[in-house]
Amino acid sequence: MRTVAIVGATGAVGAEFGRVLERRRFPADRYVLLASRRSAGTSVEWLGRRETVRELTAELLRGVDLALFSAGASISREYAPAAAAAGTLVVDNSSAFRMDSGVPLVVPEVNPQAADAHRGIIANPNCSTIIMAVPLWPLHRANRVRRVVVSTYQAVSGAGARAMEELRTQTADVLAGRPPRREVFAHPCAFNVFSHNSAVGPDGLNLEETKLVAETRRIFDDPEFAVAPTCMRVPVLRAHLENLTIEFSRPIDEHAVREILAAAPGVCVVDDRAANHFPMPIEASGRDEVLVGRIRSDPTIPERRGIQLTCCGDQLLKGAALNAVQIAELVLARR
């Protein structure tokens, strides 16, 4: 890759792209840092240097070999198709193309082969979907999953850098006895929990839940895969936690689950009952792996076909920047 463009370089995910690319020694000669007009001109830390972010234009994407987009769905819809048509490989972290049958939706640990069919754009799944898919897929391969009930405990970082700042500011406000100021979220996030801040459809599911169902089906290539989701925000900065209750097709015990997960790529089992040490956002933050623990049988599912577990992953890393970079690496490796 000679030239790599970062679209949305001033955002929470944009900042992670730099750290992930540097840490993984991504083979790029040159980076072009781009953002919307609002953020253009900002200086950011990039691979150890201060760099000025330029305003995104179609011209600046010309000749770019790889573009990592994370600037919202409307920016992706406006700029990604033309860039892809001109020969740029686009890995898009927005929701713009995730349900487009002509665009692969890829978690490298799950469906790397799907990337081969790309026509210039590959979509990065939603954060809560990726974090569930990484541990669920090896289990599904070993013993077909019939149904998953999932409750999420989602960090505010999924709503961007301003949401992270809002959690900090609101928390300080509440501690000082001031009313919490709201800008990003309709409800206070400090010392609170609320149903995910996306629109609720006529079926009662919010958009985050709809994505979790539909994207998992696409990634697993199983249009009937049954997920019953509840997505919530919690006062956590950057890692999502998810409780899964899994009904398998055949009997399975917790030891088999632990063995499968211990050998699974991208997973780290954290399951120490004696020490009460299980996956936690503060420990998943900054880590590439999805932490998995609280693995136990669910005796309310008959025939020993039930397992409950908790997983937790960094929303900005495996949930966004890392998975996107892994997709680019995958395409490079398969060329």
Place this chain on the structure above:
Amino acid sequence: MRTVAIVGATGAVGAEFGRVLERRRFPADRYVLLASRRSAGTSVEWLGRRETVRELTAELLRGVDLALFSAGASISREYAPAAAAAGTLVVDNSSAFRMDSGVPLVVPEVNPQAADAHRGIIANPNCSTIIMAVPLWPLHRANRVRRVVVSTYQAVSGAGARAMEELRTQTADVLAGRPPRREVFAHPCAFNVFSHNSAVGPDGLNLEETKLVAETRRIFDDPEFAVAPTCMRVPVLRAHLENLTIEFSRPIDEHAVREILAAAPGVCVVDDRAANHFPMPIEASGRDEVLVGRIRSDPTIPERRGIQLTCCGDQLLKGAALNAVQIAELVLARR
């Protein structure tokens, strides 16, 4: 009731007892405020006056008509049986007698008749159990529940006033860039989520989860009632939120559920999809009712027998002090 003793008057629940009794104009002539030796001598606000808390002794319980215990299971085990034998009605908020077949376990909205069989002690259920039982019971009566999957988002108040202070102190520490100090919880609670801080048994369930299963069965008088729980702590001060996925025996739709809950005692439906306004800890705090919302069909349960919903209740009120006072009122009314 001439004389009412509060055992554990300096705790988080103790303070709520005063406010609940005053607000409900509980018919007491005199209050005796008691606590362990460690807290004796402390002055507390009680019905608008400063009162000094005395050290709990068996002598001070003599002649007391009603004793509300909330000072931990070992204090209850030591003092409650003798007090009950001497004619005091004990309502015990600890876990000491909850699974004792000679002690009724009561949620007044669910099984008030069970209180009649008391022999001096009535147990107040665990907070997460009460908050689930209040909305679940009227649904179970209308259409037998086969199984509930529940994920909790529990406030730190369940671990006492010191845990609430720890959340505030740790949060200020993290905001100031200091390492969070831990005293009550093994793991940091600021900007974090962790599996409930109770011991984990060989079945993989922690004690909070075991209580949620066993106590619900006792309260519902259904030894087979199937609950698959995951109990977590979140950085919230005093209200528990719980996501329920409910499998019924017969088809049910969300409108029927909403109607049943709108008419249910102790429940307030908060379910505004257009405004994305659903139950939240900051709104449940200080309220007597359990808030219920996010009511929707779960299409992954066959034959339209599935419903998902979220409930949220004040851990110190309906989860503790209020339910205990309601039990006392119930016994008075049925005398």
